[in-house]
Amino acid sequence: MNKYAKQSPILVAVDCIIFGFDGYDLKLLLIKRGFEPEKNKWSLMGGFVQPNEKPEEAASRVLNQLTGLKNVYMEQLSVFGEPNRDPIERTISITYFALIDIKKYEKQLNDEYRAEWFPLDRIPRLIFDHGKMVEQAKQKLRYKAALHPILFELLPEKFTIPQIMTLYEQVYDVEFDKRNFTRKLRSTGLLIKQSDKDKENSKKGAFYYKLDKATYKEKFTKFLNFISNPAY
Amino acid sequence: MNKYAKQSPILVAVDCIIFGFDGYDLKLLLIKRGFEPEKNKWSLMGGFVQPNEKPEEAASRVLNQLTGLKNVYMEQLSVFGEPNRDPIERTISITYFALIDIKKYEKQLNDEYRAEWFPLDRIPRLIFDHGKMVEQAKQKLRYKAALHPILFELLPEKFTIPQIMTLYEQVYDVEFDKRNFTRKLRSTGLLIKQSDKDKENSKKGAFYYKLDKATYKEKFTKFLNFISNPAY
């Protein structure tokens, strides 16, 4: 059969908003764009969707190129489609956000993409509409993390409660009461206490926990009310 | 400057999942596709994104073509991008869901698009991946309506509490206690009681209410906990 007549195809790209946590700070991974226009300006990692490639495959490929990581938590965010958002040629961009444990990031910084981790409150000016994409991703992260345990995707296999609490505090930009926070977290049944402690960050040491993966899967899509009245 | 070399553009379409409520039932608006392939099969209303048109403009245009309505509540859902989802030519589709009061629907049925309203539990087989799109939209509606007062977008200016309750019961496929439901709804401050009654649906008659638009705007983005433990 013939192709659809009279229709104009458009370039389709993906852009990844990559959040990472190193145990202390929540950060965003940005690259220095390697080609014109806006060469050498800070940018999200992105790429074009190839023929015979699903958009989510393109996003995984692009993320893997930059970080060396596979099987990363990724979620489709939304489409940016202003006709003139890219000055060279009309391109719509599908955004994805990814959550990774920075310690797993294997590539050297300053490699071919000249990538750097930026704390969320010190994001530089970004090209095109990438600033808006980041804002939307931050909002979605807050939204989703209030209801589902996605922030565990940012943590290593073994983590401590003070670490998780720091992470939540950075996502919501508030301070929590550690007694209430601990109680609520434990009540989810998601944590398995380990017998060893992290002694790097305090003298007394904080017990390590692991995620109960069965409970995690089971409860993931439920509304968990992690954060009662999140700013949104 | 030159265009991006070596990249393959793709057709970009929008498809609209149009929910409507007539005071009794929650329904979906479908059309009989007017061209090949899959001509005369049931389909979502859609269309191609034109040059110089934003995707959301395309969605509004397409919705207006079908219903005659403007300024309808619409929200971007997600992208469907499987390389072979359309057998004729690669096309990615951006889905939007729309909420409308069926009584406002102005066009005659069986016009050029041969559109019909289907109760949600009697959706026919749809072309391509449109069935998946509808499932995703139903899920998103449940998700969002549990936290934000979007279901009011389906109601006429004047509505009764039993009507809203029926609507919520259909969205979540459960029965609510009318005392608890009424109390919770009123506690939001979203309703303004009118002095007249709807006498069509009962002998006693149910008081009409209007939406308090200022409160609606103010509370829209807050988490309202309309439904405590929604199935999702």
Add this chain to the structure above:
DNA sequence: GCAAAAGTGTTTATGCTACACCCATGT
């Protein structure tokens, strides 16, 4: 007068918030 739907209150249980002190250890 009766059938059909609207409207209204109370009690109980659960979850959330606020709040302060002791513990373990490295220096």
Add this chain to the structure above:
DNA sequence: ACATGGGTGTAGCATAAACACTTTTGC
């Protein structure tokens, strides 16, 4: 011994859930 961060309990309050009877009116 002291400074640092980790860990724990309780009481008051607010919200949610369960539950049944009265009201209105068209027929």
